[in-house]
Amino acid sequence: MQRALQLAGLGRGTVSPNPMVGCVIVANNRIIGEGWHRNYGKAHAEVEAVRNAMARGYSEELAGATAYVTLEPCSHYGKTPPCADLLISKRVGAVVVANEDPNPLVSGRGMARLRDAGIEVVSGVRAEEGALLNRRFFSGIERARPYVILKWAQTRDGYLALPGERTKISNPSVDVIVHKWRAEEDAILVGRQTVQTDNPRLNLRHWAGVNPVRIVLDTNLTTARPGCFVFDGSQPTFFVNRGRESLPEGVFNRYAERPETGFPVFYLSCADGTRSLADVLGKFYHLGVASILVEGGGGVLASFLEEGLWDEIRMIQCDKILGRGVKAPLPEGTMTHYEQVQDNTIFYFISPK
Numbered sequence: 001m002q003r004a005l006q007l008a009g010l011g012r013g014t015v016s017p018n019p020m021v022g023c024v025i026v027a028n029n030r031i032i033g034e035g036w037h038r039n040y041g042k043a044h045a046e047v048e049a050v051r052n053a054m055a056r057g058y059s060e061e062l063a064g065a066t067a068y069v070t071l072e073p074c075s076h077y078g079k080t081p082p083c084a085d086l087l088i089s090k091r092v093g094a095v096v097v098a099n100e101d102p103n104p105l106v107s108g109r110g111m112a113r114l115r116d117a118g119i120e121v122v123s124g125v126r127a128e129e130g131a132l133l134n135r136r137f138f139s140g141i142e143r144a145r146p147y148v149i150l151k152w153a154q155t156r157d158g159y160l161a162l163p164g165e166r167t168k169i170s171n172p173s174v175d176v177i178v179h180k181w182r183a184e185e186d187a188i189l190v191g192r193q194t195v196q197t198d199n200p201r202l203n204l205r206h207w208a209g210v211n212p213v214r215i216v217l218d219t220n221l222t223t224a225r226p227g228c229f230v231f232d233g234s235q236p237t238f239f240v241n242r243g244r245e246s247l248p249e250g251v252f253n254r255y256a257e258r259p260e261t262g263f264p265v266f267y268l269s270c271a272d273g274t275r276s277l278a279d280v281l282g283k284f285y286h287l288g289v290a291s292i293l294v295e296g297g298g299g300v301l302a303s304f305l306e307e308g309l310w311d312e313i314r315m316i317q318c319d320k321i322l323g324r325g326v327k328a329p330l331p332e333g334t335m336t337h338y339e340q341v342q343d344n345t346i347f348y349f350i351s352p353k
């Protein structure tokens, strides 16, 4: 299972809003096949592992083998046929699972199907590690909103920036880490003020991967276009506002086919002119956005904190002193760990919920 979890993690940044899933097949105490869910819409982990065993010449050994899967094998016809049926057809002898699949289309039915076919099923092995790995997926199904990570950099005296100016606070090694974080979440969110003062690109430059979707909170759609990177068409970009709505059709996915000539700008309207964050988050979840990295500025971070709409905080403490400026929020929750990156320290907090 430990190996299966390790394999599952290789899907980070390419499978959302699906969970990361790994599978290891063991016969006679040897691993004969392994695989993981690599890309959204593509083969599930079990299919990859069975294929791998067959490609290695172990087709016959599949009968009676034990499959270790980090998530309960699915029982539904989605983009692929049910994995439970595949394991049954290969006549595996036992299936060991870390987490039950909370997807209402599955939720226990996959394991029931295996048991009905006479296969021994054990569940809950390394379940805590599995739950941590797929915390975005699990929390999404539970709360119907994306997993929210608040990120900010602050000076030693607690400021985010000088008022109204782009202020470089963190060091270059931290930038690399932040770009990696951007590769790991579906969307990145900022307020209009940040777009106006920083003109950020909100993309990956120091890390290879798929750019996140950009979300700008811009109630009255007053962001000035000329020279503004969020309008450059390099990434799908949503403007949350009052009144105007033009959304992608169906479930939006950032790994979908890339258009040749620029990504569209989408508009998401928020009910009755009040920008209710919970409402906005719910809409994005239903569009297929499983996680959001909130990068500021001060007002936006404060609203997420005030409304309790956050799951993690990653606070970068820098060595500079500003003496004045936009006050950084106070981090909440439980600090889990910290790391030193050159002369900056990154503190990680999780929400107590």
Ligand code: AOF
Pocket (backbone or CB within 6 Å): 018, 019, 020, 021, 022, 036, 037, 041, 042, 043, 044, 045, 046, 071, 072, 073, 074, 077, 078, 079, 080, 083, 101, 103, 106
């Ligand atoms: C598995 N093995 O490797 C994964 C599973 O749209 P589909 O067909 O890809 O189905 C996605 C759902 O399947 C997803 O929401 C989750 O419930 C389950 N994911 N199941 O047996 C896998 N990735």
Ligand code: ZN
Pocket (backbone or CB within 6 Å): 044, 045, 046, 073, 074, 075, 081, 082, 083, 084
């Ligand atoms: Zn499946």
